[in-house]
Amino acid sequence: MRRERGPYRYRRMQMLEGASDDAYRPGVKPRGAVHCTGCGAVFRKGRWIWAAAPAGAEKRRCPACLRIAEGSPAGYISMTGAFFSAHRDEVLGRVRHCEQREKTTHPLERIMAIDAAKGGVLVTTTSVHLARRIAHALESSFKGALSLSYNHQDNLLRVRWSRAAD
């Protein structure tokens, strides 16, 4: 089947373009407009935006909705420590605020889940960019210890933020 060759061809296109290898980004940009069947975002003139669907737009899911459907985050932010436990709502509020600011203009920047994890909370995101923004927002707002680990091959960012009691 032709479709099976799709991902390979797509990777090759990305190599030629020098782009990062991220299976959730369209390697070959659609010719026309796309309307996401999940969140309603619109792909137009090379980027995803929030807009009314143009007539005749192709209907399929955007990369963020694909990640959510497949449970495949691009960013992981682990938050731990006594300070975090004591100021959990405030810290999570900062994280959500960060998402709101990004998502307003960039539909692909979203939090996927905020889950309890060992010693704290794990936040997952649909993009590396948002995970990085959240990491730096945590550090600038609350100090603490921050570490970022980027996996280039899979285009994944793992963030660990921790702060002991003040």
Ligand SMILES: [Zn+2]
């Ligand atoms: Zn979508």
